[in-house]
Amino acid sequence: MQEHKQFYINGAWVDAIEGTDYNVINPTTEEPCAVIALGGQADADAAVAAAKAALPGWMATPVEQRIEALERVYAAYKARAEDLAQAMSLAMGAPQDLARTAQVGAGIAHLKGFINAAKAFDWEKPLGDHAPDTIIRHEAVGVCALITPWNWPMNQITLKVGAALVAGNTMVLKPSEESALDGIVFAEIMDAAGLPKGVFNLVNGDGAGVGSRLSSHPDVDMVSFTGSTRAGIAISKAAAETLKRVHLELGGKGANLVFADADDKAIKRGVLHMMNNTGQSCNAPSRMIVEASRYDAAVEEAAATANKVTVGPADEEGRHIGPVVNESQWNKIQDLIQKGIDEGARLVAGGLGRPEGLNKGFYVRPTVFADVTNDMTIAREEIFGPVLSILKFETEEEAVQIANDTPYGLTNYVQSTDVERRHRLARQLRSGMVEMNGKPRGPGAPFGGVKASGNGREAGSWGIHDFVEVKAISGWLDE
Template sequence: MLDRRQFYIDGKWCAPAQERTMEVLNPATDEPFAVISSGSEQDVDRAVAAARSAFAFWSKVGLTERLGYIRRIVDIYQSRLAEMGKAISQEMGAPIDFATHSQAEAGLYHARAFLAALDEYRFEELLRPDLPDQRILHEPIGVCGLITPWNWPMNQLALKVIPAIATGCTVVLKPSEIAPISSMLFAEFVDAAGLPAGVFNLVNGEGAIVGEALSRHRDVDMISFTGSTRGGAAVSRAAAATVKRVSLELGGKSPFIVFADADVQTAVARGVMQCFNNTGQSCNAPTRMLVDKTVYDEAVAVAKATAEAVAIGQPDEPGDHLGPLASHGHYARVQDLIDVGIKEGARVVVGGLGRPDGFEKGSFVRPTVFADVDNTMTIAQEEVFGPVLTIIPFSGEDEAIAIANDTRFGLAAFVETADLDRAQRVARQLRVGMVQINGTPKAAGSPFGGYKQSGNGREGGRWGLEDYLEVKLISG
C-alpha cells in the first residue's frame, strides 16, 4: 500500500499536526491501495502562513522567471506522464489508456495553453491611447486556496495552480480526498522543478474541515472551488465573512439538442458517447438529449444501439471502455437516481439498476438510457454524474430552447442541425457558458464556466489568468 501521509508545506514534505489517516480506495475493487493523512485547521494555518510569507517575494519575481519554473514543471510532468496516468486510474477508476491520454494529458494541455496566453497578456496597459497618464495594472490577488475535485483531478489542478503561480500568487491546494494521489505526484513535480518554498503547498483532508478552514481563513485572499453546487454554496458561506474572492465551477445538466435536419445517426451517437465519456463523471456532460418529435423514434433507436455497444472493463486493462464510478458512495447515489427515474415513469431503453453482467464487486454501473422523459422529472433536473442519458422530445425551435433553459444549471449546451443560421440563433438564446455546434471542439485557451448555479468566473486562457488578478488604476 502506498504511504502518502505527509503534506507538502513550505517547500518540504512534513508530518501533519495530528495523526489522522484515511484510506484511498481503488473503485474497481473497493479495496484500499494508499493511505493519506486527514488534515486539520492547524495544518491549514501552517500552509497559509507559508504561502503568505512566499507571496511577499513571489509577487515581485519577474514573469520570465516565473514562466521558467512552470516550463520545468511541464517538462517533468511530461517525462512522468505514465506515472500520472496510473495514479489517476487507481484513485478514480479511469481506464489506463483514458487516464493517461485524456486525464493526465489534460493537465499538460492546459498548462501549455496558459503559457501561450501569457505570451500575449499585458499586465500593464493604458486606459486609452490618448491618456498616457492613466495606467491599468493587473496585479496578483495574493494567497489562493484551491479546492479540486475527483472526476478530472489534473484537468482542474492545472486550470487553477498554473494560472495562480504564473500571475504571481501563492497557493494552498486541497485535492479531493477520494482522488488525492495524482495531486501528491504533482507536488513531487513542483519540488523537483525547484519552485521556491511556500509558493505551492498541499494539505489533504475532508472538505468540512480543510476546505472550510481554507474558505474562511483571514489570510486567504481567494478561493477557487470545483465541485458540486451544494459544495460551492458551502464555500461561499464560509468565505463571506472575509469578503474574499470566490470562483466556482459547479454542476451541470447540459442539453444536447438534435433538430430534424441533423444527421441523426451521427449526432445521436456523438451525444451518447459524450454523455458516457469518463463514465459520465463530467460536469459538462450532455445528459439531456432533446430531440425533434419527427425523428424521435429514430434517435431513441440509435441511442439504444450506441449504448449497447459500449464496453465495460477494468481500469488496469488497455483499450477503449468505461471503468467504474469513482467511489462506492457515488455508485449508491447514481443507483438511487436511476431508481427514481424508473419510479417516476421514464422508460429504460438500455441499462438500469445494478452492476453490469460479470462484475460482482467494485463501483461499476450499467450505462443507462431513459426515453420518454419529461423535463420536470428528477433525472432531468438533478445532476446524476454517471453514464445516464435522458431523452426528451420537443416540437419546434422555441420549445427546444425553453426546455434547454428550464434548469437551475447553465454550464454547457450542444446543438446539432444542418441549418447554421438556426444553430447560431439558438446558441445565442441558450443560458449557458459554452455552446458546441455539430461537434465542433472547444479551442485551447477558451473560457470554461457557466451561468446560474453552474458557478461564476471562468477557467482557461486569459480569462483564467484574470481570475487571479486585481485591477489597479494609476492616475498621473
C-alpha cells in the same frame, strides 16, 4: 498498499500536525489501495502561513521569470505523465487509455496554454490614447486556496495552479481525498520545478476540515473551487465573512438539442460523450432533446449505442468505461435510476445493478431513458454517472425553453446543419459554453458557467484574468 501521510508545505514534505488516517479505495476492487493523512486546522494554517510569507517575493518576481517557472512545471509534468496516469487509474477508476490520453493530456494542454497566454497577456499597459498617463496593471490576488475534485483531477489542478502561479499568486492546494494520489505526484512535480519555498503548498483533507478552514481563513485572499453546487454554496457562505474572492466551477445538466437535420453521427456522438469518463463530467450532455420527427429513430439508435459501450476494470487498456469513484456515488446513481423508473421514464438500455459478469467494483450499466419530461428527477438533478435522459420537442422555441429550464448553465450542445438556426440557438441558450455539431472549443477558450453552475472562467487568458486584481495608476509619465 501505498502510504502517503505527509503534506508539502514551504518547500518540504512534512508530517501532519492533526493527521487522521484515511483509506483511499480502489473503485475497481473496492479494496483500500493507499493510506493518506487528512489534515486539520493546524495543517491548513501552516500551509497558509507559508504561502503568505512567500507572497511578497513571488508577486515581485518579473513575469518573465514566472513564465520560466511555469515552463519548468510543464516539463516536469510531462516527465511524470505515466505516474500521473497510474495514480488516477488506481484511485478514481479512469481506464488506462483514458488516463494516459484525456486525463493526463488535459493538464499538458492547460499548462502549455497558460505559458502562451501569459506571454501575450497585457500585464501593464496605458489606459488608452486619451489617458496615456494612467497605467492599468494586473497584479496577483494574493494567497489562493485551490480546492479540486476527483473526476478530472489534473484538468482542474492545472487550470488553477497554472493560472495562479504565472499571475504571481501563492497557493494552497487541497485535492479531493478520493484522488489524493495524483495530487501527491503533482506536488512532487512542483517540487522538481524548483519554485521558491511556500509558493506552492499541498494539504490533504476533507471539505469539513481543511476545506472549510481554507474557505474562511483570514489570510486567504481567494478560493477557487470546483465541485458540487451544494459545496460551492457552503464555501461562498464561509468566504463571505472575510470578503475574499470566490471562483466556482460547479455542476451541470447539459442539454443536447438534436434537430431533424442533424448529421448522421449526432446521436451516437451524444451518447458516447455522455458515457465518457463513466458520465462523471460536469459538462456531460445528459439531456438529449430530440425533434419529434427524428425522436423514435434517435431513441432506438441511442439504446443500441449504449448497449455497445463496454464496462471493465480501470487497470486494463481499451476503450471501455471504468467504475464510478466510490460506493456513495454508486448508490446515488442506483437511486436515481430507480427514481427514473418510478416516475415513468421508459428504460431502453442499462438499468439497475452492475453489468453482467462484474460482481465487484463500483460499475454502473450504461443507461438510457426515453420519454423523459423535464420535471422528472433524472432531468433535474445531476446524476454524475453513465445515465442519459432523452426528451422530445416539437418546435425550436420549445427546445430552447426545455434546455433553459434548469438550475444549471454550464455547457449546452446543438446538432443541426442549419447555420442560421445554430447562431440563433447559441445566443438564446443560457450557459457559459455552447458546443455545436461535435466541434470542441478552441485551445484557451474560457471554461465556466452561469446560474447554479458557478461563476468565473478557467483556461487561457480568461483563467489568468480570474487570478489577478486590476490596479489603475495615474501620474505614470514624466511631465
